[in-house]
Amino acid sequence: MANLTKCINMMDEGIGRVSMVIPQMPAAEARLSRLMLMVGSSLEEELEAKLKPHKLNHSDFLTLMILYSRPDGHSTPGELCEFASQGATNMTRIANALVKRGLITRRAGEADRRCVLIHITAAGRRLVQKMLPPLFPRISAMFAGFSEADKRDLNRLLRKLARNLDQLSKEAV
Amino acid sequence: MANLTKCINMMDEGIGRVSMVIPQMPAAEARLSRLMLMVGSSLEEELEAKLKPHKLNHSDFLTLMILYSRPDGHSTPGELCEFASQGATNMTRIANALVKRGLITRRAGEADRRCVLIHITAAGRRLVQKMLPPLFPRISAMFAGFSEADKRDLNRLLRKLARNLDQLSKEAV
DNA sequence: ATCTTTTATTTCATCGATGAAATGTTTTCT
DNA sequence: AGAAAACATTTCATCGATGAAATAAAAGAT
Numbered sequence: 001m002a003n004l005t006k007c008i009n010m011m012d013e014g015i016g017r018v019s020m021v022i023p024q025m026p027a028a029e030a031r032l033s034r035l036m037l038m039v040g041s042s043l044e045e046e047l048e049a050k051l052k053p054h055k056l057n058h059s060d061f062l063t064l065m066i067l068y069s070r071p072d073g074h075s076t077p078g079e080l081c082e083f084a085s086q087g088a089t090n091m092t093r094i095a096n097a098l099v100k101r102g103l104i105t106r107r108a109g110e111a112d113r114r115c116v117l118i119h120i121t122a123a124g125r126r127l128v129q130k131m132l133p134p135l136f137p138r139i140s141a142m143f144a145g146f147s148e149a150d151k152r153d154l155n156r157l158l159r160k161l162a163r164n165l166d167q168l169s170k171e172a173v
Numbered sequence: 174m175a176n177l178t179k180c181i182n183m184m185d186e187g188i189g190r191v192s193m194v195i196p197q198m199p200a201a202e203a204r205l206s207r208l209m210l211m212v213g214s215s216l217e218e219e220l221e222a223k224l225k226p227h228k229l230n231h232s233d234f235l236t237l238m239i240l241y242s243r244p245d246g247h248s249t250p251g252e253l254c255e256f257a258s259q260g261a262t263n264m265t266r267i268a269n270a271l272v273k274r275g276l277i278t279r280r281a282g283e284a285d286r287r288c289v290l291i292h293i294t295a296a297g298r299r300l301v302q303k304m305l306p307p308l309f310p311r312i313s314a315m316f317a318g319f320s321e322a323d324k325r326d327l328n329r330l331l332r333k334l335a336r337n338l339d340q341l342s343k344e345a346v
Numbered sequence: 347a348t349c350t351t352t353t354a355t356t357t358c359a360t361c362g363a364t365g366a367a368a369t370g371t372t373t374t375c376t
Numbered sequence: 377a378g379a380a381a382a383c384a385t386t387t388c389a390t391c392g393a394t395g396a397a398a399t400a401a402a403a404g405a406t
Contacts, residue, residue, distance in 0.1 A: 003255070003339060004335040004336075004338055004339050005335060005336060005339050006255070006256075007255075007256055007258070008332065008335055010239075010256050013242070014238070014239065014242030014243070015242070017242050017243075017244065018238075018241065018242050018305075022302070022305060022306075024306070024309065025305065025309060026309055026312050026313045028324055028328075029312045029313055029315065029316045029324070030312055031328065032316060032324060032327055032328060032331070033216060033220075033312055033315065035328065035331040035332070035335070036209075036212065036213055036216050036331065037213060037216055037217060037220070038335070039209065039213070039331050039334055039335050039338065040209055040210060040212070040213020040214065040216070040217070041213065041217070041258070042335070042338050043206060043209050043210055043213070043338065044210060044213070044214075046338060046341065046342065047206075047210070057392080059392090059393090065187070065191075066183075066187065068191065069186070069187030069188070069190050069191050070187070070190075071190065076353085076354090077353080077354060077355090078352090078353065078354080082176070082179070082180075083179075083180055083183050085180070085214070086393090087393085087394065087395075088353085088354070088355080089355085089356090089393085089394070089395070089396095090392090090393065090394075091354090092354070092355055092356080093392085093393090109353095109402095112352090112353085112402080112403070113401080113402055113403085114352060114353045114354075114401065114402045114403065115352095115353065115354085115402095116353080116354065116355095129195070132191075132195060132198065133195075133197070136197065136198060136199055138341060139199050139202045139203055139206055140199045140202055141337060141340075141341055142202065142206065142334060142337050142338060142341065143202045143205060143334070143337065144337055144340075145333060145337070146330070146333065150330055150333075151201055151202070151205060153326050153327075153330065154205055154326075154327070154330045154334075155201075155204065155205060155208065157319070157323055157326065157327045157330075158205070158208040158209065158212050159181065159208070160318060160319065160323075161212055161315060161316070161327075162177040162178060162181055162208070162211070162212050162215070163177075163178060164314060164315050164316065164317055164318070165177055165212065165215050165216065165219060165315060166176060166177050166178050167314075167317075168219065168311060168314055168315065169219065230362080232362090232363090249383085249384090250383080250384060250385090251382090251383065251384080259363090260363085260364065260365075261383085261384070261385080262363085262364070262365070262366095262385085262386090263362085263363065263364075264384090265384070265385055265386080266362085266363090282372095282383095285372075285373070285382095285383085286371075286372055286373085287371060287372045287373065287382065287383045287384075288372095288382095288383065288384080289383080289384065289385090347406100348405100348406090349404100349405080349406085350403100350404080350405075350406100351402100351403080351404070351405090352401100352402085352403075352404090353400100353401085353402085353403095354399100354400090354401090355398105355399080355400085355401105356397100356398085356399075356400100357396105357397085357398080357399100358395100358396090358397090358398105359394100359395095359396090360393100360394080360395090361392105361393085361394080361395105362391105362392090362393085362394100363390100363391085363392085363393100364389100364390080364391080364392100365388100365389095365390090365391105366387105366388090366389090367386100367387085367388090368385105368386085368387080368388105369384100369385080369386075369387100370383100370384090370385085370386105371382100371383080371384090371385105372381105372382085372383080373380100373381080373382075373383095374379100374380080374381070374382085375378105375379080375380070375381085376377105376378095376379085376380095
């Protein structure tokens with residue numbers, strides 16, 4: 001929808017001109033950040049579009065996937081907040097919606113009774129198993145033309161970038 | 174804020190377990206998509222945090238930067254919609270806010286009088302020139318430890334990914 | 347035993363984004 | 377000239393996200 005290539009071209013020209021006026025700008029790095037932002041949000045759009053028919057948004061889906069991918073299919077709201085990068089208010093709302101659809105259940109915690117144990121249900125598992133396979137061709141197509149070395153490199157570089165971002169936000173305190 | 178590394182670790186374990194249950198999943202590619210999404214949104218958070226003190230969000234800032242980086246400092250709403258990936262309604266709202274702050278002006282188009290010409294003002298330029306330099310150290314820090322080859326690779330791979338995403342959304346019609 | 351902290355929810359108010367539909371100009375088509 | 381298309385705005389209704397504050401229950405600290 002967004003025509004990424006066209007946006008990237010115009011970004012390239014723009015950064016070129018700005019760095020003429022402001023030479024101390026780290027142009028290569030600025031370009032990389034913009035690329036990350038553009039490709040990232042395009043990917044997000046693509047994903048949301050595929051989730052829409054199932055009446056799930058990214059946060060809902062991510063929450064469900066975290067539970068699905070857990071050894072015992074459960075977690076707590078606090079943990080889900082952390083891994084899905086959501087506030088507590090938001091997670092309560094998400095959980096309410098998923099409970100209402102019968103995809104998860106809430107129980108009282110056993111060890112620590114302050115916690116709530118959120119379990120994925122059989123229906124939740126079935127939904128995930130129905131949703132995932134149709135995504136596979138598109139996920140593969142995204143990386144068409146990537147050699148094994150390309151994938152390894154991208155993987156390595158994204159993780160390195162992630163570590164740097166963590167470092168940045170840690171210092172920001 | 175999000176502790177990206179921790180989220181990535183849990184994603185790795187999760188994908189490992191899911192691909193045991195669903196072996197036909199393209200695990201490496203799924204991992205890469207998740208990485209892109211996570212790093213992308215972390216980057217977005219980082220950027221928004223830096224913009225907040227100036228009372229600008231990402232869309233506002235992007236719109237202003239597009240104008241700033243233009244040879245003649247102007248564009249039209251339609252063009253801005255395209256390059257900032259915004260709907261027309263949204264762009265009208267953004268432009269209203271920027272006009273109110275004196276950062277841009279609206280004029281009637283000369284060649285095509287249906288179009289509106291949006292110009293960045295002197296105040297708009299001053300704001301951009303004041304905002305950018307403090308961002309530079311952080312942009313550089315994001316890519317700390319990246320060799321020149323790393324940056325070239327990341328650049329190349331992101332552009333390749335972008336082309337594939339464009340292809341995907343074109344086919345989706 | 348009391349105080350504090352942790353955990354989750356509820357309530358409330360707000361903000362930005364979104365999309366559809368109607369409107370008004372201006373240009374283009376035929 | 378008249379019809380159709382393009383451009384931008386306005387209006388309206390809605391939705392998801394957000395954050396602060398109050399509440400309640402349980403665990404931990406001293």
